[in-house]
Amino acid sequence: MKRFLGFVKKEFLHIFRDVRTMIILFGIPAAQILLFGFVVSTDLKNAQVAFLDLSRDEMTQKISDKICSSGFFRRGETLLNFDDVDKALRGNKIKAVIVFEKNFGRKLISEGEADISIIADGSEPNMATLTTNYLTAIIADFNRELAGTSAAATMLIQPEVRMFYNPSLKGQFMFVPGVITLIMILICALMTSITITREKEFGTMEVLLVSPLKPIQIILGKVIPYFMLSFVDVIMILLLSWLVFGLPVKGSLILLLAESMLYILMSLSIGILISTVSSNMQQAILISLVGMMLPSVLLSGFIFPIENMPEVYGWISAILPPRYFIVIIKNIMIKGTGFLFVWKETLILMVFTAVAIGLSIKNFKIRLQ
Amino acid sequence: MTKNAIISVKNLVKKFGNFTANDNLNFEVHEGEIFGFLGANGAGKTTAVRILSGLSAPTSGEVIVAGFNARKQPEQIKKNIGYMCQKFSLYEDLTVKENIMLYGGIYGMNKKLIRERTDSLLKRLNFEEYGDRLILDLPLGLKQKLAFSVAVLHQPKIVFLDEPTGGVDPVTRRQFWEMIYETAAGGITVFVTTHYMDEAEYCDRVSIMSEGKIVALDTPAELKKQYNVGSVEEVFIKIARP
Numbered sequence A: 001m002k003r004f005l006g007f008v009k010k011e012f013l014h015i016f017r018d019v020r021t022m023i024i025l026f027g028i029p030a031a032q033i034l035l036f037g038f039v040v041s042t043d044l045k046n047a048q049v050a051f052l053d054l055s056r057d058e059m060t061q062k063i064s065d066k067i068c069s070s071g072f073f074r075r076g077e078t079l080l081n082f083d084d085v086d087k088a089l090r091g092n093k094i095k096a097v098i099v100f101e102k103n104f105g106r107k108l109i110s111e112g113e114a115d116i117s118i119i120a121d122g123s124e125p126n127m128a129t130l131t132t133n134y135l136t137a138i139i140a141d142f143n144r145e146l147a148g149t150s151a152a153a154t155m156l157i158q159p160e161v162r163m164f165y166n167p168s169l170k171g172q173f174m175f176v177p178g179v180i181t182l183i184m185i186l187i188c189a190l191m192t193s194i195t196i197t198r199e200k201e202f203g204t205m206e207v208l209l210v211s212p213l214k215p216i217q218i219i220l221g222k223v224i225p226y227f228m229l230s231f232v233d234v235i236m237i238l239l240l241s242w243l244v245f246g247l248p249v250k251g252s253l254i255l256l257l258a259e260s261m262l263y264i265l266m267s268l269s270i271g272i273l274i275s276t277v278s279s280n281m282q283q284a285i286l287i288s289l290v291g292m293m294l295p296s297v298l299l300s301g302f303i304f305p306i307e308n309m310p311e312v313y314g315w316i317s318a319i320l321p322p323r324y325f326i327v328i329i330k331n332i333m334i335k336g337t338g339f340l341f342v343w344k345e346t347l348i349l350m351v352f353t354a355v356a357i358g359l360s361i362k363n364f365k366i367r368l369q
Numbered sequence B: 001m002t003k004n005a006i007i008s009v010k011n012l013v014k015k016f017g018n019f020t021a022n023d024n025l026n027f028e029v030h031e032g033e034i035f036g037f038l039g040a041n042g043a044g045k046t047t048a049v050r051i052l053s054g055l056s057a058p059t060s061g062e063v064i065v066a067g068f069n070a071r072k073q074p075e076q077i078k079k080n081i082g083y084m085c086q087k088f089s090l091y092e093d094l095t096v097k098e099n100i101m102l103y104g105g106i107y108g109m110n111k112k113l114i115r116e117r118t119d120s121l122l123k124r125l126n127f128e129e130y131g132d133r134l135i136l137d138l139p140l141g142l143k144q145k146l147a148f149s150v151a152v153l154h155q156p157k158i159v160f161l162d163e164p165t166g167g168v169d170p171v172t173r174r175q176f177w178e179m180i181y182e183t184a185a186g187g188i189t190v191f192v193t194t195h196y197m198d199e200a201e202y203c204d205r206v207s208i209m210s211e212g213k214i215v216a217l218d219t220p221a222e223l224k225k226q227y228n229v230g231s232v233e234e235v236f237i238k239i240a241r242p
Helices: A002-017 A019-038 A058-068 A083-090 A104-111 A125-149 A171-202 A203-210 A217-247 A251-279 A279-301 A311-318 A319-333 A343-363 B045-052 B072-080 B096-106 B110-122 B140-151 B172-183 B220-227 B231-239
Strands: A045-052 A071-078 A095-102 A116-120 B003-018 B019-028 B033-041 B060-065 B081-084 B158-162 B191-192 B205-209 B215-218
Touching: A002 A343, A002 B003, A002 B096, A002 B172, A019 A217, A019 B072, A045 A058, A045 A083, A045 A311, A058 A095, A058 A104, A058 A125, A071 A083, A083 A095, A095 A125, A095 A251, A104 B215, A116 A125, A125 B003, A171 A203, A171 A217, A171 A279, A171 A319, A171 B096, A217 A251, A279 A311, A319 A343, B003 B045, B003 B191, B019 B045, B019 B172, B019 B191, B019 B215, B033 B045, B033 B140, B045 B060, B045 B158, B045 B191, B060 B231, B081 B110, B081 B140, B096 B110, B096 B140, B096 B172, B140 B158, B140 B172, B140 B220, B172 B191, B205 B220, B215 B220, B215 B231, B220 B231
Parallel strands: A045 A071, A045 A095, B033 B191, B033 B205, B081 B158, B158 B191
Antiparallel strands: A095 A116, B003 B019, B003 B060, B205 B215
């Protein structure tokens, strides 16, 4: 046991002395969570819209006021003619231009119909869709108000939409679980595979194998520090997302931490497996990044919904562990569900862990053939 | 034989698929001697050393090292040997003392003993001021000497040196061999593979391997007489090159 503890201590020294390792362990997770939280925000806040008002009457004034007081939009410049529309959009600040036709108010009252056009910047498809959806909703709302005050009230079905679990549709709710999932697989799989292949490459592995340390002790000694530090990472990310973005853990924190441990364990096993099949660090990095990271980002459901993928990609995604952990962590963090709702995914992660450990043992050349 | 055999190899065969790396080896290494294990690259030296140090199991034959059977008790063998390999084996991002502490700990020594031996070791090598330096900052010659000292820190019965002097300058090589002599004088058997033929002259006995077989085994003087040449190098060229 003493032998083993000395060996674990040495691994901690390696980690704490290497600036790059420390950055990967603690800098990247913090940066990722802040980056995704602040920059890749999918909600609309204070987007600038410009107005081209060819009518300038009470009605157009009311509508533009309503749009700009919604909180989603901010009044940008006021345009004078159609030539300005293109110029305004090219400036990149204006996300959409709203055009009221001539005699808008009069037409609306006398004919009961008037036209507004919304011109959005299609070079940013997500933003354009969001903007137009919000604008249409605001205008529809205005329509209903108008109908309500006029004598000829029309029958209207008003759907009342509520977003469960994430009422204000905060983007961070999506990204925090995703980032935890990705970061853990990055740190655990990549770092363990690197640290083990490094010993192979430098020849120290041979000396260790000749020593009285058992192979299982060597592997555990290399993995335990990463297990502990990854766990610290999970706690750090949860704290950050709670303090900075106000994202609470709705379900049981204990369950969430236990599931995280399982996921870390699985990622570490995958890292060990990678190290048994690669003979140098470059190879290990390549397999971890291209083989694990890329598919995890693209196919785990983190960014693109699995339901919308072509069937084949769905199959590939089924063998990616992050996909299941994202479901688990979202359920616990955001929906606040208990173990009963995530036991299937938990079981799948356990199977992944067992398979990775089994294959590693089979691959690990205990006696260095 | 008047001396005790600390390594005894009988009919050792090691096969990888169809390739026979060690073809029926028979030899003994005596307690306290410096045994040179020579051979061209690919002659099967490294394979044999791995079997002797408990890293690899023999396909057939009986191998006894320090009183333990290499097939059945590799873990016991590992506790009783030291090992220094071709590649440099200390951790570059740890200090000299941390490296010593690590390897001492792995071999089950207690901290007090490690500290005592560290002090005497550093004194002997005139290394005192280097104790808290990172290995990375040391010149290669010092590193190599330190690696050897660490390999015998736990005072094993046998130390295996796998081409220990590769890439080292002649002066350091000379000093290194003085350390080997001191170690052997202290009762530790030294088993060394090398392809520097002048080093073979320093050994008590040498064996020469070619194509998986031991083709010669005797004292350097006896070998030279037998083949009627002036150096072990010429012996080697005569028999190892077909």
